[in-house]
Amino acid sequence: MASSTGSNQAIRPESTLFKSFVGVAAIKKGYEGVDRDKIARTVYEAAKVSLYFNHQQKRDQALTEKCNALMERKRLLEESDTTSQLVHADKVVARLKENRDLSQSIVHIDCDAFYASVEQNDRPELKDVPFAVGDTVVAACNYIARKTGCRAGMVIAVAKKMCPNLTIVKPNHDRYREVMAQICNAMHKYDPGYEICGTDEAYLNITKYCTECDIKPWDVVQTLRKDIRHETGIAVAAGIAANIQLAKISSTFIKPDGQYQLPSEPDIIMAFIKDLPVRKVTGVGYTLDRQLGSIGIATCEDIFSQRQFLRVLFGDRLFEFLLEVYLGCGRTELQATLEQQKKSASIERTFKETSAPDIIERNLRMVCEDVEAKLKELNRAGQTLTVKVKMNDFESYSKQTKLPKAISSARDIFQHSLPFVKATLADKPHQACRLLGVRLTQLVSKDYTLSAAFERMAHKSAYPKPDSLSGAKEEERSSPTGKRKLGDDLESRELSPRKKISNPAIKSPEINPLETSWCTSEMVRCPICDQHQPPDNASFNQHLDICLSLSEIQKYS
């Protein structure tokens, strides 16, 4: 493992840009011995005439400048007295060491090449051919395809160039969800509080199970993997360690269907971390890796030797995160996977670039309708609206607005979004638009919105009738592309398969009181409508506002 990411790559004129083209193939499993130069060259050849390439080039240049600035600032720091920074860093290291919890057994389950494995299982004829699952970009590919340089995220046309006999399989998301549900089923008995992240990964805390049944973590995981294999036919990799960070790294340490246990002893952990490239740590992406590299940090051990510079150069948050990485610290509490914890709902859609206002408007309408559907599913409305426009030069612009009240209908969303889209287009008269996106945040339970209350008042029913006014109705419904794909909407809400793990640099987030459900016993009564309300101040005040304005409205009706 002497080869770190940075040093021994072939250097070419556009070397940093090339590196970005190699993408995850630089760090993922299945690419050992693959010619990374070939990947970069092929992608480069395919891309060099496109506007996308220009955009990437611009980004790369900006990042390079940032790195140069970092180097310069570090050089200046080196000339000054950094003793106080060093002392502070050591203090933080001591504190982190002190608070480190090594008592838990956390397991990371990684269904590597998940989509590909499922397909291969369902269709044995794929077993010995290189194939990729995906639509226009590769979502996953098997190991035979990886050997040729094919990787996730690659445009399929490019992948085919590198691997001419690549078979393409259309993704079947329902099937993947089904298999993931089976996997969850198998995990449940070892830790009902397991955490799912993404579509193909999960964490378990098996500490309790191990003590209660007097079994070693290693054996538990072996059985669990056997269970999963038996139930689903899927081979999974598992990492066992003291926290989720280390467990995740451990699982990537092993071949696709193996398991790896990192003993929870400080010395062993430190030795394990020592030579690890920082890029392999969750939370260190391509850009941070490059920035760190510019000041001489390639491995986790390097973090320590540069510790006196980190706070000044990267700020408190990142500084502390990096020290945690160096010490192998990480989260040990798992977060239950609940749909209701979602903080935003968004849709963005790429289409054939256009500058025709009517087409753009129609696309915006469709996006808004999909957001409406998503919010309906969550029974939420959102008070902050973010609209995003990406032009054909791949530059994107966004506008975020805090609205006077939460909205959820396609009509409302559309009306608030359109002005920004129009303004952006007017700003770029000679460009076409290729993507529109709409996101709502500051989600509140829909029962508390004014319109919902009003509707209740009018109909004396719990929920408003849908379809009453969906601004986009009559005209464009009969468009030739009438098949609106309801893509990723979930069927089972108990077992939501999509839940992101929070960035490791971030401390545990607080829970929005509005998002919890209350039992009637802890409710309070509203003095105006006399109905039960949640006991926390925020939502009660919100309710009061609604009630007051409603009684105003009634005066005039």
Place this chain on the structure above:
DNA sequence: GCGGATCAC
């Protein structure tokens, strides 16, 4: 609070 960025999958 806003806009741009980064990161993970």
Place this chain on the structure above:
DNA sequence: TATGGTGATCCGC
């Protein structure tokens, strides 16, 4: 033949 979508968070202002 031509570079995706969702959700979360951070930084600087």
